[in-house]
Amino acid sequence: MENNRPTLYLIPVELSTTSPADVLPAANFEVASRLKYFIVENVRSARRFLRRCDRTIDIDSLTFFTLNEHTRREEIADMLRPMEEGNDMGVISEAGCPAIADPGADVVALAQRRGYNVSPLVGPSSILLALMASGFNGQSFAFNGYLPIAPAERTAKLKELYRRAVHDDQSQIFIETPYRNNRLIADIVSALPHDALLCVASDITGPNQSIRTLPLSRWASADFDFNKTPTIFLIYHP
Secondary structure (H helix, E strand, O other): OOOOOOEEEEEOEOOOOOOHHHHOOHHHHHHHHHOOEEEEOOHHHHHHHHHHHOOOOOHHHOEEEEOOOOOOHHHHHHHOHHHHOOOOEEEEOOOEOOOOOOOHHHHHHHHHHOOOEEEEOOOOOHHHHHHHHHOOOOOOEEEEEEOOOOHHHHHHHHHHHHHHHHHOOOEEEEEOOHHHHHHHHHHHHHHOOOOOEEEEEEOOOOOOOEEEEEEHHHHOOOOOOOOOOOEEEEEEOO
């Protein structure tokens, strides 16, 4: 590292029911196995992930701090107390890369302000993998998180994203709660011109991976079921 200060390691997690060794480099396991302090989105899933990485890890000797959407910002400073004492720490989210579309960004920002080293480890990002496989513009793109739930607001948001896709030649990426995936596709088909392109990337890196780019005219009659499966959506107009 650039100095002898403690390091906050951002440790990616598998996206699906695959072995960590299939999607993560061995160097990640070496880092995870020597850390004693972790900031995690969910303690139970983080413990399971660490066991999959290295069965020799003494899980009960580790200290976990929970950082999720319910965590108050004033609580974050206490989580970095081990770093004040010279210890390295790790950040683990539920899936994919920490601090990307998850609460980890707040603790990373505080670590940066305090002058600690921050080291992002290599791992799968559903957002980037979906964009890579979509055939859409990879030079200009935007991740928009979740769309509004209310029908009128959702339709307005979809039309706004489509205008950006056309006017700015920009790929628009967003997600949905998995049990509403099929409904979202129907809403997109209803709201946007049928020559618009939609990519649906589901169970990325998993055993049931499906990444399909079709015009909305074909999605309107396509046979699909993405219910309860983690999925990324992208719209574009070439």
